[in-house]
């Protein structure tokens with residue numbers, strides 16, 4: 172066996188005091204994404220709050236908005252199911268994982284449907300579009316930005332659901348599913364803020 | 375030197391040398407290697423440096439003499455818009471991300487970034503954004519028919535950007551280009567943070583990490599909270615322009631001030647996003663060329679982190695003339711002045727590092743000395759401008775232009791040039807020509823001071839920024855002429871640098887692993903580093919692992 176000079180001149184296998192464990196890169200990456208996304212949402216929320224009551228013409232939020240209680244319950248409870256999906260995957264309960272994922276996707280889709288109905292009502296019956304006034308501008312952009320995030324989350328969750336149905340999701344993927352669940356929790360947390368700002372404070 | 379039977383031989387088969395050009399191009403287009411992506415960032419940024427510099431030269435020719443008609447007012451507006459946008463988003467950001475991409479994994483003993491494919495995506499989306507911006511020259515069809523570049527200024531105040539005042543597509547190109555470059559920046563920042571937190575080699579605790587990765591960590595954190603608001607604001611502007619929403623439409627109750635706030639919430643921290651890497655280079659270069667360990671490592675880290683936090687609360691000092699009210703004025707004056715405390719700590723630490731050292735005046739150190747001096751002056755004019763009453767007098771004058779160019783060129787570009795001379799041997803395996811480097815240094819130094827020292831004065835004499843010409847006899851003529859002469863010196867200096875980089879690549883002396891007798895991990899691997907960086911993942915036991923290896927009699931632990 173020939174011996175050649177290594178690329179590294181640093182002593183190898185030097186003593187290291189503690190066992191060397193660094194955080195999982197997926198979790199850190201998602202945390203960074205959540206920070207950046209939060210900053211984006213904050214700007215939209217600030218714009219929303221800044222323009223409350225500044226519209227030069229109607230309709231006003233009080234006239235046309237109704238509390239989306241049902242959709243909110245669906246979205247927030249989907250967070251619990253995605254959490255169960257991760258924990259059952261950890262315990263190698265693949266059936267439970269698939270069922271919980273399916274429940275998450277279903278509840279998320281119902282939420283999206285309630286938003287779509289609300290928008291249909293506002294555009295078709297009330298004649299409120301993004302062009303109408305400042306309320307329309309800020310409402311559609313903030314709720315729309317959130318809905319876009321729901322759509323992205325649903326696409327990713329559905330993909331995982333398909334893989335899970337095909338029996339490809341195993342215990343070793345639980346860290347990755349957890350990263351996705353972090354994103355979903357974030358989307359839900361943002362909804363709480365949007366709900367409070369748009370439907371409570373803004374009305 | 376450790377000897378072990380390892381995989382070094384495999385590296386030869388991966389070499390692109392001797393391959394047909396098609397394969398080499400394919401290799402570069404599809405690469406996910408952090409070093410190749412870093413180099414592509416740097417080359418792309420240098421191309422934009424030349425373009426943005428050319429725009430600056432055209433403006434200086436126009437302003438060199440009074441009543442000049444070298445370019446029309448419309449073209450002049452496009453020139454300063456494109457110059458500013460190019461230099462900040464398509465030169466400054468990519469070149470610093472490129473350096474970070476190349477250096478961070480090497481310095482923390484990692485084999486690549488945490489997300490190599492995201493890295494490639496971020497680069498290509500940024501590159502696309504730059505091309506999109508310049509495509510406006512062909513496809514802009516703005517106010518004056520076919521082909522017009524954006525002309526709304528680099529901070530694009532509302533309502534100038536609305537459809538009414540900016541018909542055509544030139545502003546759309548600007549918005550989308552900045553939006554996409556923001557996406558790329560956030561992607562790379564995410565990658566840098568994750569790499570630093572999750573990929574450090576064994577034994578490299580955060581308290582042992584070199585200062586360059588530390589500062590890139592702070593800088594990337596700032597990108598999340600600073601660039602994201604700009605991205606959000608660009609989305610709003612796009613909605614305004616395409617879907618007819620009213621965020622910045624003053625006719626429908628929208629607010630122009632809100633855009634100012636959103637832009638400067640990005641704009642001020644952006645200065646620190648750009649300057650922290652410049653500090654990072656100084657932190658690596660000054661100790662090596664003073665032959666001493668960095669003075670006050672913990673203070674340096676603490677100062678950088680606090681600069682990051684404070685820089686988030688000072689943005690409205692760009693808006694004193696918009697009227698903030700007494701409480702707002704007081705807060706932002708105070709916050710801005712406070713930031714000079716951690717910055718001062720840094721300057722003292724660098725001076726203390728140099729103090730009593732065996733200083734070697736190689737080109738990297740020459741640039742660092744100029745950096746220290748010029749950064750100090752830039753900081754002092756910054757404190758002047760942070761006082762609201764002074765600011766009311768000189769806001770939007772050439773004094774402001776001179777001040778921020780002192781930061782961007784005098785501090786950041788000088789530090790960057792120093793970094794080029796310092797790491798070039800690592801990247802190419804060749805030393806750069808020292809005579810040419812000295813020519814570059816002196817020409818650029820003289821040019822810089824001719825341009826930006828003298829630029830302060832017309833500002834104090836009342837010359838506003840962004841005017842395309844001026845009447846004779848206001849006391850601005852000679853000064854503007856000198857400023858123009860300086861620009862030529864700088865251009866020649868920069869061209870010498872570019873020539874030197876190409877010349878030395880073919881003709882330079884072999885550099886070897888460690889030409890500067892430095893002590894961070896990147897100098898332990900061959901130059902250029904193999905694609906996997908470290909054949910065996912290193913283990914470190916101090917802040918200066920390579921120093922300990924070379925000088926066992928003087929261990930680094932004595933300095934911690």
Ligand SMILES: [Cu+2]
Pocket residue numbers: 641642645688689691692
């Ligand atoms: Cu500022």
